[in-house]
Amino acid sequence: MKFFFTMKTKIVLFFFFLSISVLGQTKVGGKVMDEFGEPIAFANVIFKNSKEGVITDENGNFYFESSQNYSVLVVSYVGYEKKEISLKPGLNTGLKIQLQSGTVLREVVVYKGKTSKKNNPAIDILRKIWERRRKNGLKMFKQYEYDKYEKVEFDINTIDSAFMNNKAFKGLEFVFNQIDTSSISGKTFLPIFINETLSEVYGDNEDKKYKEITKANKNSGFGSGDGVNTFIKDLYADFDIYDNYLKFFDKDFVSPLSRTGINVYNYVLNDSMFIDNKWCYNIVYYPRRKNELTFKGDFWVNDTTFAIKKINLEASKSANINWVKEIYIEQEYDVLNDSVFLLKRDYMMSDFSFSKKEESKGVYGKRTTLAKNHRFDIKKEDKFYKKEVNFYDNAIYNKTDAFWEENRFEALNKNEAGIYKMLDTLKEVPRFKRIYNLASILGSGYVEFPKLNLDYGPIFSTFGYNDVEGQRVRVGGRTYFGPNDKWRIQGYTAYGFRDNQFKYGISGRWMVNPNNRLILSIGNRRDVEQMGVSLTTSNDVLGRSFASSALFASGVNNQLTSVNLTTLGFEIEPFKNFTFQTNLTYRTLKSASSEFSLDYYTDLSQTEIKSEVKQSEINFVAEFTPKRKTVGYGVDRLDVDFNYARVFLSYSNGLKGVLDSDFDYQKLQFYYRQPTLIGGFGRLFTTFETGKIFGEVPLGLMGVIPGNQSWFVIENTYNLLDYYDFVADEYASLHLEHHFNGRLFSRIPYLRKLNLREIVGIKGVYGRVSESNKMLNASGLNYVAPEDVYWEYHAGVGNIFKVLRIDFAWRGSYLEMPDARKFAVRASFGFYF
Template sequence: MKIKFALFYTLLFSISLLAQTKVKGIITDTNNTPLPYCSIQFNGSIEGTTSDENGGFYIESKETWKELEISFIGFETQIVPLAQRVSYNLKIVLEEETDALDEIIIATGKQPKKNNPAIDILRKIWAQKRKNGLSHFNQYAYKKYQKVEFDLNTIDDKLKEKKIFKGLEFVFKDVDTSSVTGKTFLPVFLNESLAQVYGDNTINKEKEVLIANQNSGFSKDQQLIDYVDDLYAEYNIYDNYLKIFDKSFVSPLSKTGINNYNYVLADSSFIGKKWCYNIIYYPRRQNELTFKGNFWVSDSTYAVKEINLQVVKNANINWVKDVYIEQEFELLNDSIFVLKRDYLLSDFALSKKDKSRGVYGKKTTIYKDYVFNKPLEDESFYDKKVFNPSNDSIYSKSRDFWDKNRLEELNENEKGIYKLIDTLKTVKKFKNINKAVQTMYSGYFEIESLNIDYGPIFSTFGYNDVEGLRVRVGGRTYKSSNDLFRLEAYTAYGLKDKNLKYGFQAKWLLNEKNRFIITGGKKNDIEQIGATLTANTDVLGRSDGSSSLIGTGTNDKLTKINITTLTGEIEPTPNLILKLSANYKTLGSASDSFSLDYNDVNASDGISSNIRQLETVFSMGYYPKRKMSGFGVQREPANTNYTQYFMQVTRGTKDIFNSDFNYTKAQVSLFKLWEIGGLGRLRTSLEMGQTFGEVPLGLLSVAPGNQTYFIFNNTFNLLNFYEFVTDRYASFHLEHNFNGRIFSRIPLLKKTKLRTVIGFKTFLGDISDKNIALNTTGNSFQIPLTAPSQEPYYEYSVGVANIFKILRVDFNFRGNYFDNSEARKFGITAGLRFNF
């Protein structure tokens, strides 16, 4: 996440509307107290907005208007003349109504839930919502056009004079003003896509077929586009919660909305041929994930015609100063509305101060050419894989094609983005800046002339008690993110053991349609193999516990591993991956104070210290709703909230290549993320496995301990390495993040925006008497082979997240097995989390 954030603050977006009327100001009462959530409209129109928490507002229109209408419950409505087309720094003072109820005037604008006509209308929306939209039809199809844009905002003379822009002054000629915030902005990135969407409600399936895609940026921008697309996930305003930036915001149309929002029936008017009501809404409490805004709803069907939503500034969300959403719906007949236009603008910034600079991110989606109740002849169409090879014409459509097929014409600023980026690509300074950003984003430094990347730079240094300070250098071939072939290699050196380690791996995508990939590699290195349960067939993978710079105890239980592997994998259907691997490895202790000895009747002294083993590994992973970026041999997930099912069977074969053991290890795992509305997010992870046959310690399953002060997923924070060793096990992890819901109810703490995280972990397993006997050699450094077979081991934690927006600290408590050697009853772990 953190490297993706770096790209947000250098690649940027938004749109300019050629406005005729612009008004910016503040609304107060007669005591000069700012009035939040006032209704502001151009008099005689339905174009409007609401004031923010500080009474400030900005409103803009393509038309020319002469008056503003300002209204707020408990105050007299005021008509404000506009002397000129652009009016900034207006101060509007509202006077209290003489017959207004005292509790409404004084009590922060809270509205009654009973006898409130706005809530009566809301209840009718709930009753009718299932009859509105696409769910009314058996089948549907439509065209979908989408723009993703980035802008640098708050452009002033001070910014223009900064050294970083010396020689790049020409970029500022396209500066304009946002129609939503009133801030100046510079558009510098644009991506466009056109797709055809098909859906069938009788079988509950939908499929989107990409027709065309183009962007104004560089070769690696697709990962950014996919990431932003996931952030701006599609949502239904009728749902109880709207997912934005991994947060679940309470919808103003939800059935629980009356507990979170104040509602005011503000106006009524014709929209087209339909008489509609205008309802203003705003939060009842601060620091919760809510919106402010208004919506227009039909008086007969109670379908929403237009709605705008703006995240309040005190909402518990990081790195985002403003979020503004507009949706427009099209009337198909007397009772059916479908989505016509969806617009989302976000202001990403380090600070929420009004004058702070940031990055606008905008997503505009146009829906057109709806067709209903026409089933496809072949229902299997929905299950067929969409194939987009790198040379597909989808990504190289002509300018004439876009001019004819765009569902919304580009404005002058958007047209200028393509020309601007083409010019910037020729400027050496900009290319250097872009390279620095790409290095932070990917972790690799690109050497373009050789088509090679150096890195990953974040793995250059490490430490453990065997190697001492570890220095690593490596690289990969890299022509583009969609390379069909990739070679990676590294070498590492320990200043203490003075030994050289190395690893290399080659991947080749042989069949793009079914993603048939051949991978081969070799590694000779030192690893902490007791830090994970499921072994990774990627030979360049390395456990987090192998080289942490600081730890809670001696990190010397490391293993020398020399492995050669050949793997074939295929993806016969989207997100179903089948792998078959052949591995030959030798294992031995990397430390004089750690023993992997086992009894061996064929050894001269009856004891062997090294393991030689041939393994065949079959694995199957299924990841429903996973989205991937790119289509080359190596892809990156574009979302994180998908369920993961995994199964792996490892077969060890004796005697072939002098292998030592016959055994079978079967393992399954499940990861699932649960969105629990306003209560936050729950992560669950379940792993189970069993080894059939007698095997030494190096091949058994170890409860993954964590001897560091850092948070690592699927490890036990108070277990030492090799504290529990099993041949049959079950592991369960639970973690719930309340997203600030608890702290937001505590008066002295709600402004801190802290978030509570609770966790529970348990491990149950056993080890057979035969495996204990095999591994009992009398070596003084022999690991005690114990397993939590009578009582599951467990630990729990209470954490505080969002400290300084990036730090999370967990307080971990051990639940049992206090008599184990060097057992830790309590520990603190921390980690950086760049979350919204």
């Protein structure tokens, strides 16, 4: 909730003690320094006669806790005398521990700052890890199976007295009974959301197949709908520590076990000891440079298999990532036999906050994953791994409390168990309902009316402007019984105060067969629209282009079209992420402005002119979106993220004479979009579009090269073109845009602290217009096709104040065109990690 994150208050130490039970617990925190007061990074801090401990961070700080009582803390570091600290029962924070330099050092190398890539035993071990990384763990077997338990929790952190006494919590004071203290950071936190999942995992390394079957799911918290679940799935994507890059928050961090790790990390061989009867080396690693997407921490690796036994990763606080103050990961591997190390516990904690200042409030996101009951080399038939298109079993989400108590891999602690009860109570409090509803409106764009099963919205489309309608007001809504509705009706009406006309749109969709997502749809829309802002056309009956109405635009925007569109169609998803659609459409098109014409000649002698286009069409579409992840099982679904490839192929046939249709033609269109990770140098987005119209068509049905007369960055448009600058009945377009994610700016001393991000791109399009289509033209618009290839390029800076991107675009060709814009500045706003 937004108000949780914006209040600026100080931590009151009293509430640490108020929320901590000192019985049966030892909690310690502080700083390790040398005799000169300089911090000692990566020192070992451990409870005496135990294996419970941590290493200090780069500033010498540490904090950890144990459920046992310990009275002595042991602190050590290579080249310094070991020191023992007496502890009192319960909480021991603010410790200042000074180590003295040792008097005798034998064959000890102390690494400080950047470490050498040569003659470094840590890197020699790292090379052994690279050699064996595809032969460790589950990769050692042809097939594997195991049971999995996952727990995700969100907590408000840094709770203090001012926070609890805020008027916003009047009547909600009971929620603070659940306050606890983090074992990682030592901060107080209040649990607000929990999600538990039990599943079975199957994999085949020979055929490279994977399947996870959810057996049970339990969810409670401030949000239980698709929006929260979408965030969770994107936030906690699975990763393999042996991979070169690890994805978190749509960013690709360099793994400390990466083959390119020696270029971005320093490695130090710190210690060696027996762990579970296996001799292991301890290697400490930390970034070579600030502001890069890297970690710091340490790992234990076996001396014969070179498999990881334990590893922890903490994202560098200077890493170029927004809204996340801290990322901490722990993984522990179990020894199945002498040579098999299997991941048994994976813990990740993220601290979300508007500021990276230590005292700032935020929200912890925590995931714990446990694995057990591994089985190997059990071959499954190929059909077993066939992905369910839209499987939904309501029983999965309605397991009893007794079931969960029996089947959880580990019991919930007191605070976790209390979340369910606390939130069930909270949902009945009117004040909380009002706060929750406000957040829901801002997040979804819709105002809910649960008693009517209706939503009003989208609220962000209520107001608009264009040169034809003037000020425009829109009201609309949809049916909403739940996120997995099998049918939905949507509609709107709008009014323009300049043209004094009402517009409307209505559509209905019904999922006939949920298993293969067979959906029937019908709709009708009468509205004013800016045509030609996308090369690849859509059959969304309620879809209206961004350029049709806006509060801010550049240049004259009077080339709008009155559209009356009716569609009848169906779509089906026979295989996961492959859809097939067919639509029957009937549309009429005419100019919405006296300053713009869609006129065309109806005879070869060019004596008869018609101003309105009537057209019937049948359309077939195949779309493939590999690795696309969605949330929801109803007629509407949400994408988890947009970093997936999209292949789109469309064939349309004009049906002359059907419902008095004017033209007979065939249209082919192909669209391909591919995001590609470029080895730690960011992500390249490639978009290719091509198409051709066979037959004669007027301007209203012609392909228009999409311009951009807004002040904003609009994907797949040309920043320096106006609408209808270029038209074409055959075309090929290529857009390349690379996001470096701050990789370059992080190397510039005075820029690296700003965490800016670089974007560069180039766009080009080729097109032609047939002579027969030129002969049809009576609009007065001079057909110009980019036969000599129109191109432009741009460079931008993103992450300005964490929300702003500014692009500078230059025209590369057709500079002599009348009123040609040679330079433009575009901007966009958004909240991105």
